[in-house]
Amino acid sequence: MSRSPSLPDRPHREIDPDLPDDERIEALRGHYAELVDVHEQLSAQLDDAEERRASLRERVDRVERENETLKSSSLYIATVEDVVGDGEVVVKQHGNNQEVLTEVSPRMADRVGAGDRVAVDDSFAIQTVLDAETDARAQSMEITERPEVSYEDIGGIDQQIREVREAVEQPLSEPEVFEEVGIEPPSGVLLYGPPGTGKTMLAKAVANKTDATFVKMAGSELVRKFIGEGSRLVRDLFEMAREREPAIIFIDEIDAIATTRTESKTSGDAEVQRTMMQLLAEMDGFEARGEIRIIAATNRFDMLDRAILRPGRFDRLIEVPEPDRDGRERILQIHTREMNVDNDVDFAALADDTEGYSGADIESLATEAGMFAIRNERNEVHHQDFLEAVDKIENDDSSDVVTSAGYFYQ
Numbered sequence: 445m446s447r448s449p450s451l452p453d454r455p456h457r458e459i460d461p462d463l464p465d466d467e468r469i470e471a472l473r474g475h476y477a478e479l480v481d482v483h484e485q486l487s488a489q490l491d492d493a494e495e496r497r498a499s500l501r502e503r504v505d506r507v508e509r510e511n512e513t514l515k516s517s518s519l520y521i522a523t524v525e526d527v528v529g530d531g532e533v534v535v536k537q538h539g540n541n542q543e544v545l546t547e548v549s550p551r552m553a554d555r556v557g558a559g560d561r562v563a564v565d566d567s568f569a570i571q572t573v574l575d576a577e578t579d580a581r582a583q584s585m586e587i588t589e590r591p592e593v594s595y596e597d598i599g600g601i602d603q604q605i606r607e608v609r610e611a612v613e614q615p616l617s618e619p620e621v622f623e624e625v626g627i628e629p630p631s632g633v634l635l636y637g638p639p640g641t642g643k644t645m646l647a648k649a650v651a652n653k654t655d656a657t658f659v660k661m662a663g664s665e666l667v668r669k670f671i672g673e674g675s676r677l678v679r680d681l682f683e684m685a686r687e688r689e690p691a692i693i694f695i696d697e698i699d700a701i702a703t704t705r706t707e708s709k710t711s712g713d714a715e716v717q718r719t720m721m722q723l724l725a726e727m728d729g730f731e732a733r734g735e736i737r738i739i740a741a742t743n744r745f746d747m748l749d750r751a752i753l754r755p756g757r758f759d760r761l762i763e764v765p766e767p768d769r770d771g772r773e774r775i776l777q778i779h780t781r782e783m784n785v786d787n788d789v790d791f792a793a794l795a796d797d798t799e800g801y802s803g804a805d806i807e808s809l810a811t812e813a814g815m816f817a818i819r820n821e822r823n824e825v826h827h828q829d830f831l832e833a834v835d836k837i838e839n840d841d842s843s844d845v846v847t848s849a850g851y852f853y854q
């Protein structure tokens with residue numbers, strides 16, 4: 445730091461009062477001249493000091509600004525695509541889709557997994573994993589690189605499987621067939637029917653079969669949890685799918701965002717409307733022969749706004765009903781494949797006893813029967829265990845069976 449210049453000496457002059465007037469005046473003139481000189485020096489020093497002060501102030505301002513920028517420095521949002529091992533991951537930055545192989549600090553190593561949204565700094569070091577609170581997308585979207593469901597795991601809806609394969613799988617696996625014939629594949633497929641009948645499974649099985657990423661979003665979460673975010677989330681949903689082509693977008697409970705317009709003009713309705721408009725806009729601007737297929741599901745077909753069923757939107761409707769007797773038998777067999785089931789179990793008879801059960805109900809029934817076997821200290825499940833399970837489920841008020849059978853869906 446430069447040192448302040450020394451101050452000039454203060455002029456001091458004793459003037460003898462007994463001097464003749466002209467000499468005194470001369471002495472006073474001389475004193476005055478000295479004072480003027482010192483004044484000029486001090487003014488110059490003051491100007492210098494002012495100048496230095498201004499330049500220091502400027503430096504302080506600059507440092508403060510830099511400090512502020514560092515403290516609040518923006519982080520970029522990226523998705524972890526793959527954990528390569530040895531503390532390295534591939535991340536893809538949102539927006540520019542740049543893919544980067546980056547090291548994970550030991551502090552973050554246990555917390556980072558494929559599919560996580562993370563905040564990265566300029567050098568792509570992962571600073572934080574976005575938790576459910578900050579990451580609306582993580583809460584409302586489920587992304588599975590390759591779901592483990594196959595068509596063989598789904599019972600009783602063979603006709604629906606066939607239709608979904610034609611409408612969703614074939615355009616992905618054999619797009620040339622559609623080109624040769626000169627038709628556009630259906631834009632979107634709508635699965636409708638009571639809860640727990642295998643709609644989600646169907647969508648997952650197609651993703652599995654076609655090696656497509658499964659991107660699921662629940663319509664209800666879109667509008668209920670993230671007020672004001674609905675349309676952004678719809679945009680995000682399609683963007684996520686585009687980043688991961690081939691992909692299957694599955695919108696569960698689409699009725700939550702595509703209900704018939706009501707007269708009321710509450711802000712909640714406006715939000716639902718905006719979300720639906722965004723969805724329609726995304727679908728309208730969609731390449732029908734592209735690598736992204738859209739499947740939606742609803743339990744409330746009656747409530748749907750018909751605008752979403754127009755050609756170019758959800759133009760293939762597939763009903764997924766409750767399983768019939770044969771379907772129930774098949775689903776029972778599927779869900780007991782891994783169980784140690786005694787020869788006395790009569791699946792045909794159980795199918796008769798489970799009228800009105802959905803696939804999900806039958807899955808709970810099998811688990812419940814297994815619990816009875818464990819309670820009776822057996823490792824084999826007997827027919828009687830299934831009967832007790834039926835009894836328990838039907839007398840249990842909290843059971844879904846009672847409600848799902850009574851669901852209104854068309």
Ligand SMILES: Nc1ncnc2c1ncn2[C@@H]1O[C@H](COP(=O)(O)OP(=O)(O)OP(=O)(O)O)[C@@H](O)[C@H]1O
Pocket residue numbers: 597598599600601638639640641642643644645646696741742743775778802803804805807
């Ligand atoms: N047809 C089926 N075959 C075999 N299992 C089934 C079938 N339907 C449902 N399940 C079982 O029930 C569970 C839930 O099914 P799924 O989520 O596919 O139903 P959904 O129709 O999408 O229901 P929701 O309308 O409530 O979302 C599945 O994980 C599966 O174990």
